[in-house]
Amino acid sequence: MLILDPNLSDPDAVFAALMEAHRDLSPEQSRRLDARLVLLLANHIGDAAVIQAAIAIAGQPVSIGKSALDAHSDNEAS
Amino acid sequence: MPYASPRYAAAPPGQSGERHPVVIVGGGMVGLTAALDLARHGQPVVVLDDDDTVSIGSRAICYAKRTLEIYDRLGLGARLMDKGVVWNRGRVFFGERQVYDFDLLPEAGHRFPAFVNLQQYYLEEWLVEACHATGQVDLRWKHKVVGLTHDAAGATVSVQTPNGDYTLHADWLLAADGARSFVRETLGLPFVGKIFRDRFLIADVTMQAPFPPERWFWFDPPFHHGGSVLLHRQADQVWRIDFQLGWDADPDVERDPERVRARVRAMLGPDVAFDLEWVSIYTFRCRRLERFRHGRVLFLGDAAHQVSPFGARGGNAGVQDADNLVWKLDLVLRGAAPEALLDSYDAERVPANDENILNSTRSTDFITPKNAAARAYRDAVLELAAEFPFARSLVxxxxLSRPAVLTGSPLNTGDRDHWSGGVPPGAPAVDAPVQHNGAEDWLLRHLATGQFTQLRFEPPVVGAASPTVFVTATPCPGALHDAHGLAAARYDAQPGTTILLRPDQHVAGRWRQHDPARLRQAMETARAC
Known part of the structure; x- marks a missing residue:
């Protein structure tokens, strides 16, 4: 079962660590980092059904806000 | 009716060479709080302030529960509750939609709410009145500190006034003179940290609007694309709105009232009438002094540390600085503790302020993503948060400001007994509803002012140390009745449990059974004896 309730002991520290890992990376390097991260974490999880459930949720169309890249370029312009 | 700032008469110059046990530089919120607390401990205080009024414009607005408890100890709790706007709920929006909401005070049985919003000038005005009422505070308006030397015996201060200059000697000098502290700069102390490359616009508006008293935060709303907006309600129908403008915004252009009105109108819609009360543009830093104690000069509030406004950790931290420092200084002045006790002000408040800086920095990094990857993560968190609880913990x-838990303080006596939760050494006392002589009351109101208090969960014992507060599960003369069982539950207390509370209401130690020898030892540890 994919856990969707809070499960991180220190969410802010984990988020900060991710931001730190991406600092100063080019977009290509960032994508590569994320891909490696997902593969590492997927292996840690092991259960293909859990990973499939996560892929299904992550792939849902964005229902709110805008896509990250659109919002970013908007911000740069204004 | 808009607030009218009081004008205080300039004090005549002092006598050159006059000596005082405690002089506070800066009559703002933190300096006045320290002055009032010292006076209530029976210590005479001189306060020097270069202005003649309270703070102008939009400054501290969110007073956290712990701060309200501290001001209640100082006699201002009821006033803050009467005038301030009580709120516990926050809402987060992303784009056009609410992502989630949260309740900061989810359980019943608390006297004070999570936060009260109030313009800083009201609090300062009340602090001035309360300081005068003690008869122990010599408030000197229009007395500007222009020079300072210090040594092991104290500080010599050069003061400029409209009617002449003088010097005075302070055995102890408290620097509460704000982010641009003259005292800090004169001593050449490095004030290092991080500046954030972003600009924010604060607009305080008066309006009759249907918004409830809640904290509303928008990420990338339709009325302010690409930025964030924060809305808070204050007293007198004044709302504070923060617009994130980005680093490239031109402050001079953005300050234009017509431009600000257009931004506010876009947010509120064309039908809401409002008046612009206050506009300012700010950038912010997270930084602190390496140490807050420099011999007999002690730094408090923004003079010692600065954070971003997100989390209400500036003013609340300054009030906790004063709360932490004053009882220690009082004991030292009375000869009841060695000067070394004041080193614990550093040991306790530096980590507490580091926690504020860490949290405030992380909030700022979330609100202002540094690159495309950071923005993608942030927006993904916000998208997922609408549906999945796990993501809400990442937004x-x-x-928001939580009271400092002084874990690892040298004044703590560590636990020897087994506890399942409760209030550990270093944490501030937790309030609970109790009955006093059959009437509804609150536990914290019974703690002694300016003294260590023993909190004992058992019927009154003849010959107990003074002051002791007894708490019992059934009504018992001379004890507070824990009618709802919440005091025992919150302290993980069983019959016989004894908690030693410092004058600032933080726990110094706790025991399953009352043991006079251990209590004596803990009391010495907590006074650095």
Missing amino acids: NSGR
Whole structure:
């Protein structure tokens, strides 16, 4: 079962660590980092059904806000 | 009716060479709080302030529960509750939609709410009145500190007034002179940290609007694309709105009232009438002094540390600085503790302020993503948060001020007994509803002012140390009745449990059974004896 309730002991520290890992990376390097991260974490999880459930949720169309890249370029312009 | 700032008469110059046990530089919120607390401990204080009024414009607005408890100890709790706007709920929006809401005070049985919003000038005005009422505070308006030397015996201060200059000697000098502290700069102390490359616009508006008293935070709303907006309600129908403008915004252009009105109108819609009360543009830093104690000069509030406004950790931290310092200074002045006790002000408040800086920095990083990857993560968190609880714990629009837990303080006596939760050494006392002589009351109101208090969960014992507060599960003369069982539950107390509370209401130690020898030892540890 994919856990969707809070499960991180220190969410802010984990988020900060991710931001730190991406600092100063080019977009290509960032994508590569994320891909490696997902593969590492997927292996840690092991259960293909859990990973499939996560892929299904992550792939849902964005229902709110805008896509990250659109919002970013908007911000740069204004 | 808009607030009219009081004008205080300039004090005549002092006598050159006059000596005082405690002089506070800066009559703002933190300096006045320290002055009032010292006076209530029976210590005479001189306060020097270069202005003749209270703070102008939009400054501290969110007073956290712990701050309200501290001001209640100082006699201002009821006033803050009467005038301030009580709120416990926050809402987070992303784009056009609410992502989630949260309740900061989810359980019943608390006297004070999570936060009260109030313009800083009201609090300062009341602090001035309360300081005068003690008869122990010599408030000197229009007395500007222009020079300072210090040594092991104290500080010599050069003061400029409209009617002449003088020097005075302070055995102890408290520097509460704000972010641009003259005292800090004169001593050449490095004030290092991080500046954030972003600009924010604060607009205080008066309006009759249907918004409830809640904290609303928008990420990338339709009325302010690409930025964030924060809305808070204050007293007198004044709302504070923060618009994130980005680093490239031109402050001079953005300050134009017509431009600000257009931004506010876009947010509120064309039908809401409002008046612009206050506009300012700010950038912010997270930084602190390496140490807050420099011999007999002690730094408090923004003079010692600065954070971003997200999380209400500036003013609340300054009030906790004063709360932490004053009882220690009082004991030292009375000869009841060695000067070394004041080193614990550093040991306790530096980590507490580092926690504020860490949280405030992380909030700022979430609100202002540094690159495309950071923005993608942030927006993904916000998208997922609408549906999945796990992502809500990652949304960071400000981790709102929590009271400092002084873990690892040299004044703590560590636990020897087994506890399942409760209030550990270093944590501030937790309030609970109790009955006093059959009437509804609150536990914290019974703690002694300016003294260590023993909190004992058992019927009154003849010959107990003074002051002791007894708490019992059934009504018992001379004890507070824990009618709802919440005091025992919150302290993980069983019959016989004894908690030693410092004058600032933080726990110094706790025991399953009352043991006079251990209590004596803990009391010495807590006074650095």
